[in-house]
Amino acid sequence: MSLAAESTSGSARSLRLTALTKEFATFTAVRSLDLEVPAGTFFALLGPSGCGKTTTLRMVAGLDTPTSGTIHLGQDEITYQKPYRRPVNTVFQNYALFPHLNIHDNVAFGLRRRGVKDVDRQVQEMLALVELEAQARKKPTQMSGGQQQRVALARALINRPEVLLLDEPLGALDLKLRRGMQIELKRIQTEVGLTFVHVTHDQEEAMTMADTIAVMNGGVIEQMGSPAELYENPRTTFVANFLGQTNLMPGTVAGADSDVVRVDMHGTQVSIPADRAHTREGSGWVGIRPEKVLLAPEGEPIDAPGNHMTGGVITDVSFVGVSTQYLVRMPWGQELMAFEQNTGRRAVLAHGTKVDVSWRPEFAFLLPATQDVNAGAVEEA
Amino acid sequence: MNGVQRLGRWIGDHLVLFGGLLVVAYMFTPIAVVMLMSFNDNSRSRNIYAFRGFTLDNWTNVCGPNGMCEAVARSVGIGLAATIAATILGTLAAFALVRHSFVGRSAMNTLIFLPMASPEIVMGSSLLALFVATGNSGRLGLVTIFIAHVMFCLSFVVVTVKARLAGLDRNLEQAAMDLYASEAVTFWKVTFPLVLPGIAAAALLSFSLSFDDFIITNLNAGQTVTFPMFVWGVAQRGVPMQVNVIGTIMFLISLLIVVGNMLATRRKPAAA
Amino acid sequence: MTGRKLTGYWLILPAALWLGLFFAIPFYSLLANSLYDPEGSVLTGYHVSYRFANFADAIRDSGPELWRSLWYAGLATAICLVLGYVLAYAIAFKAGKWRNLMLVLVIAPFFTSFLVRTLSWKLILADDGFIVDTLRFVHILGEDGRLLATPVAVIAGLVYNFLPFMVLPLYASLEKIDGRLVEAAGDLYASPLRGFLKVTLPLSMPGVVAGTLLTFIPAAGDYINAQLLGSPNQRMVGNVIQDLYTDTGDFAAAGALSVTLMVIIVAAVLVYIRRAGTEELL
Structure with missing residues (x-):
């Protein structure tokens, strides 16, 4: 398992989806998707609701099982790996903070499950990064939406996942807070240098933060490229209309x-x-x-x-x-x-x-x- | 808006609340009487229909009436045993009904609903009929009471836990799995703690149902006397005032639990 | 079949067995009882003779009690519905910060012995008690009129005992109603009364149905209130069944009467649910 050693030594690996398909009883959510996310990039999956972007994300997280196709992290296939065995963490849409645990214990959750030493210090550092050191003993329900969002981010980030998945992470915030968090997220991503895969329906949010955007519609990727490329030279009417x-x-x-x-x-x-x-x-x-x-x-x-x-x-x-x-x-x-x-x-x-x-x-x-x-x-x- | 209109509005706004408070008063009058009568000095009279004078004797000599405290202890024992059994069985069933699919699920839902929609007298007679038909009429006692109590508590447990479980955000469990918790760890660290208040509420309800049951118990108890059966017995002759002491204690304990629980759950969101 | 698929069966099995053995099968035993040869006794034993005349006998002998049970339970349920609705409405919309306290007050009687509380009604309604004195004073009751041992006392007791079963489901469905809906009705020219009748009431129908069932069914089978607060003239079907078992040991008649009660209740409930269901659609 030299590859596992490679991952722990910190050299990042790219995420690769090949012919990934997810069929539900009545419809096909994702159709034979091919996608490569280079290590260390901020990647956005952009599309209207029901376009298959969240399903794609959940398959990468291991929360949904693909009907066919494969998911690779570097050379390792993780298509059918249990979610708790993947070096992938998720910031959930409505944060999914554990209501019975305080902020400190929420953030420490992943570390404790892996039996990491030195949990308290790491949690404090992580809370410092998201500027919530003073709130460690509070319960999630005592915090504002923006604070909860940062706890959810800290809870995922502290595990140093190879890929961080963000499912509409700013959707529940008001416009002003959202702008601030967009800049914050981008700063943190640059700082920690991890691969971020960000799912959103908000084209402005995707363009602000992402290095690369894949525009999804009806279970397929319509076009992929840098924000400027997509905006200036759209290849389909969907992309032209959806972005701006x-x-x-x-x-x-x-x-x-x-x-x-x-x-x-x-x-x-x-x-x-x-x-x-x-x-x-x-x-x-x-x-x-x-x-x-x-x-x-x-x-x-x-x-x-x-x-x-x-x-x-x-x-x-x-x-x-x-x-x-x-x-x-x-x-x-x-x-x-x-x-x-x-x-x-x-x-x-x-x-x-x-x-x-x-x-x-x-x-x-x-x-x-x-x-x-x-x-x-x-x-x- | 003139004064008359304002008065009319005020009455309109508060009429319902007043009505509600009157209903609450209606619900509480008997409890107040129970509490009051627990201090009634009844030593010189067999007539229980009046307050004769204040005394603490009923409290200091609770176990005075022959057999009462034994009956209370028996009811507590049955209540605890039935609660534990019904809570375990009911919680497992609630998980099955909410989280798993199996053949006969809707039939099971109906089977669980029915005991709540059957008159006690019918359930009691049925159970007695079964015990008699299987030749167990001579063995009526603690075991048959336990069987009956678990039976009628079970439905309430299932319904209570099911409601809590159905309201549980599945994302929380997925988040735990995403954060390196295996299925078992996810259950014990996330699912169980979050369902626990529902289980506790179900257990509390079970205990009070069991402790309080008379109609079904009376038919299936044989010679065993539970506290409600003791009260029923003395109701024909003359009720010792200590019965009111037991009623008051039960009321205070349950109030303590309910209020304590309410304060514990309210503290968290209130600070937000 | 995978292990995961079997889990559901394992989890449901204990509860299913318990309810099957001690709830469902006993109904069969009861049915068998109702067809016993009435000549049997505890001493000589019983045997099933398919004597359907037991039902005719039961209805002939206990018709008044049966009828009275349904009548008392129905009246008590109607009164519970009115009182319970007022209280649930007050808690849901008018209580403000006192909401939780009022809820606790509704639940609290649940945990205090049913029999002890009913006995205290006996005290409250006693012949020389405050209420009877007052009613005599204002001439609602005659000089030696009384409340105990009257239908009033029994129905008041039933209302009292089953009120929480009405309030809680009503509150649960009222609480879910968005207050803005009623405001919207007001905005659309509905008077407060019409707003209530056209918006609040229809939306609370699930609570009304659940509450009336949870009140009516146990009330119809109850005999404690009739026994403690009433006289032989207020005997309900529960009293008869109980006495047939404990005093006479006439299992055949008791069984037949129990089955009759159950059938009547099931029929009433089905008719009621059907009617309530269509009203909800209007």
């Missing part, structure tokens, strides 16, 4: 070469870089993020050489402080979103103003028309 907001406009491919794909949109030709065009023929959806859309009153110059469309009318103006969000009705009837920073360069445009619309070609992307234009859009919280 997006404008998807119908168009027909007019021609393609090695660098760009040209698309005809209601008479106007726009070009899309070849590496952002996920179809090269037929019809498709031209995507552009609202903050990349530039506006100018009709006929005035827009300082961006790019795709230019005329004939828009502003139908809604929402001033939200840092930016102004416009809805612009285009000649073909569709309303486009356009977000403009409030730099003060220009007064807010009034409802009904006729405008021209433009964007830089390198920001646009092209998706096949076979995909559902509304996929992933309803979930927005």
